[in-house]
Amino acid sequence: MLVAGGLVSPTAVASEAPTGPSLHLEWSAPAACPRASEVRESASALLGARVVGRGPATTQVKARVRASARVFVLTIETRSPSGTDRRTLKDERCAVLAEAAAVIAAAAADPSLASLPGAGGGVTSDRRATPVPGDIAPEPGPGQVEPPVSRDRPGGELARELLQVRAASEALRDGRGEDALAAVDRYLRSYPTGTFVPEARLHRSEALCLLGRRDEARAAAAAFLRELPDSPLRARVSSVCAEK
Numbered sequence: 001m002l003v004a005g006g007l008v009s010p011t012a013v014a015s016e017a018p019t020g021p022s023l024h025l026e027w028s029a030p031a032a033c034p035r036a037s038e039v040r041e042s043a044s045a046l047l048g049a050r051v052v053g054r055g056p057a058t059t060q061v062k063a064r065v066r067a068s069a070r071v072f073v074l075t076i077e078t079r080s081p082s083g084t085d086r087r088t089l090k091d092e093r094c095a096v097l098a099e100a101a102a103v104i105a106a107a108a109a110d111p112s113l114a115s116l117p118g119a120g121g122g123v124t125s126d127r128r129a130t131p132v133p134g135d136i137a138p139e140p141g142p143g144q145v146e147p148p149v150s151r152d153r154p155g156g157e158l159a160r161e162l163l164q165v166r167a168a169s170e171a172l173r174d175g176r177g178e179d180a181l182a183a184v185d186r187y188l189r190s191y192p193t194g195t196f197v198p199e200a201r202l203h204r205s206e207a208l209c210l211l212g213r214r215d216e217a218r219a220a221a222a223a224f225l226r227e228l229p230d231s232p233l234r235a236r237v238s239s240v241c242a243e244k
Contacts, residue, residue, distance in 0.1 A: 022058055023047075023109045027101065029065035033072070033094035039063075042102035046166070047109055048173045059108050059232065063101040065094060072097055078108045082234035089158060089195060096159045100195070103166055107199040108232050111239035158195060161187065165196040168203040177210035198224075202233050202240075209241040217241040 074097040171180035208217035
């Protein structure tokens with residue numbers, strides 16, 4: 001059994017196609033996985049915008065999950081006017097892949113949909129992202145020793161990557177620039193070639209802008225645009241600390 005759903009601009013209504021920037025998320029997965037509505041709510045919470053309806057979109061994310069032996073396999077494709085990105089992720093818990101899809105989709109949204117520094121308004125949401133399974137330890141607080149990465153199961157590393165990038169996204173949404181910057185810097189040190197490097201680099205430039213470090217934010221954004229010329233995140237990155 002497969003489930004699917006759509007994510008569109010909060011200004012759209014069910015009977016009308018969106019007239020402005022919008023994000024459409026398709027989610028297909030075995031019945032044991034989170035439902036499309038749950039993935040949409042998680043992406044909505046991270047984006048800081050309410051999600052209703054479905055329809056044509058400027059950014060499209062297609063996520064497909066299949067069960068394979070002991071793991072679930074997610075194939076996710078993101079298309080925007082800026083470019084196309086394709087990734088394949090694996091985890092023995094489908095909930096981890098669902099949250100990964102939400103994180104990737106939320107980062108790819110047009111800047112006018114996001115309630116983030118340097119991005120247009122957006123609609124605030126009191127929802128919170130669906131938690132990663134509880135057997136993954138939370139990020140350590142100041143002065144705490146980070147627990148060792150679990151390597152005895154195929155999903156441990158991906159889930160730990162996800163926690164750090166999601167923490168940065170939530171901190172940005174809540175206006176906590178220092179926390180966001182600490183989370184992305186920790187991620188990029190730990191996973192310099194990790195699954196969520198594009199999202200981490202985006203959020204790093206946004207965190208710097210939020211902290212008023214505009215020259216550093218623009219330099220980080222310029223490096224992203226130079227080194228990832230085909231990324232679907234280019235529009236979002238280009239909006240960071242842009243001159244009005």
